[in-house]
Amino acid sequence: MSQTDVRLDGSAELRPDREATPGSAGGRRARLTPAGTGPDSYYGQPVLNEPTWQAHDIAAYLFLGGLAGASSTLAAAAELTGRPHLARASKVGALCALGGSLYALIHDLGRPARFLNMLRVFKVTSPMSVGTWILTAYGPQAGVAAATATTGLLPGAGRAATIGAGLAGPAVATYTAALICDTAVPAWHEGYREMPFLFAGSAAAAAGGLGMLAAPLAEAGPARRAALAGAAAECLAAARMERRMGPVAEPLRRSRLLRAGEALSLAGALAGITAGRRSRLAAAAAGAALLAGSALTRFGIFHAGMESANDPKYTVQPQRRRLAQEKAKRDLT
Template sequence: MSAGTHHGMGARTGPPTADSQTDVRMDGTSGLRHERDATPGSAGLGRVGRRPMVRGREFRSYYGLPVLNEPTWKDHDIAGYLFLGGLAGASATLAAAAELTGRPDLARAGKVGAAGALAGSLYSLIHDLGRPERFINMLRVFKVTSPMSVGTWILTAFGPQCFAAAGTAVTGWFPRLGRAATVGAGLTGTAVATYTAALISDTAVPAWHDGYREMPFLFAGSAAASAGGLGMLAAPLAEAAPARRAAVLGAAVESVAARRMERRLGHVGEPLRRSRLLRLGAALSLGGALAGQVLGGRSRAAAVAAGAALLAGSACTRFGIFHAGMESAGDPAYTVEPQRRRLARAEAERDLG
């Protein structure tokens, strides 16, 4: 059996006619079509222009095959890149705030943590690209309409300042340069923590593309919660108050954005609602933020436990978003049926007009 026949393309040459319409059967014989429409995904629907289409039928692709080519991204690369990039950007911003408010230990923890997370994020990105020079090649142009191009330049502006801030914090050399680098990394860190939301929302993956409104808030909240968790882990209790507040605010924003996105997406949001990783991430983030706020200021053990829960919660959220998106790309129902509803709405608007 040829590939074209298997996918419903048929073996005819020339336009079909009402008197001679045959199909190649599984046994190699031919038979009459009996008024079957050959439009992909429309089995049981009437021919356009000859009789009204039957509404309410399930609209799927041939043989349930994916409509989209699934992304070739690997979870340990791209999901890790999403998590570590958010942690790096938010930690740099928290470190700048600590630097300006006289909390040197919290600032140092944020700078070193941001540099380590950025190094891991860049490794994951370059490993997924395959060759390091591909990252360099993306710097040849700047396209404001391309989230990947904008993100590459954001990382290029953020990286040197982030590493300089961490280096001066560890060695004690060039304190003025270190302070300037800390402030610069803090400013660009907000973009690093959120641009990946625009990056995945710009794809054709249904759960990501349709969640473009809430995704930046979800990523920003998750990043802030993870940075707060890192601050509680590494900083002394007396200086960790900003980290605890960042964790509470981040966990709240993440939770509200996730629930709103799941409800608004409707059928397309089913992979998000089914994700155990997202449920676990929400529980860890909210539980860690609450424990940190209530007990983290008095008990070092509670602060460490809360910080670890926040970091794990943020990682679960990023991996859950990644896997839910991959699931939505692999199931044609999440691609074809929303398109059908949009076409039906457009048709109704034309009829009313």
């Protein structure tokens, strides 16, 4: 249709509002720019609906779930290598962390029945469905392992439950990475390759910190080594992820929580493997730093994701780059 109307006197009159051209609305310029040069939505409004998750629930759920899974794996290793104090501390810590994680998840869902309703189906393409069943298989074993360790009853059943929970532990510690990366939140979705490794490293560092806090120095060797390996894996995965993601990683790079978490994890791991070998006080301080660092990492990732969801450029620019790459490939063929 034409951009003009014909007046009663036969002259043409421009219709300013009835047929708006792309990039204009009511005389105001819409914020549409070439790829990679600025804001990328009309009037800078978010393209995505911000997730309704609350930081104190979901970030705590991510942290406590990782701590539970990694602690169970550390408990199994301690059980098999004859370190009863470290094994018991890790089992009890895993059960407490699991309880806190489930509380945070159910509190965010609103009603316990919503968690139970997820058990009605098993959908392999849904990280939430798979994670629900992982927790369902892991939880009773973690509970039996902790109960037998504290009471001394049924040691055979406790040992079997400890090994079972230890085998399920890595899945418990990392499935939450797949869960958040399966969303449309740019800072999470674009980090799908490295996020599981980051979560695994952070969880191992936290479990090592808990072991160093609770176990005597003579038995804490596996905890110290787990903390060092976990902190290194966490920092390497974060650096690789931020480098690969490019501009979408800006909220992650700006996150003070994430930087503080990495610093505490590295400092705690190094202190644990050096001074923590000889001093109970140093071991406790290192363990506390590792736990705090892992928690800050999860909260930093959560808040960076929320920031990226609220800024349209982190949604539109990656799409434009992918379209440009696909067009370039088609032009070459």
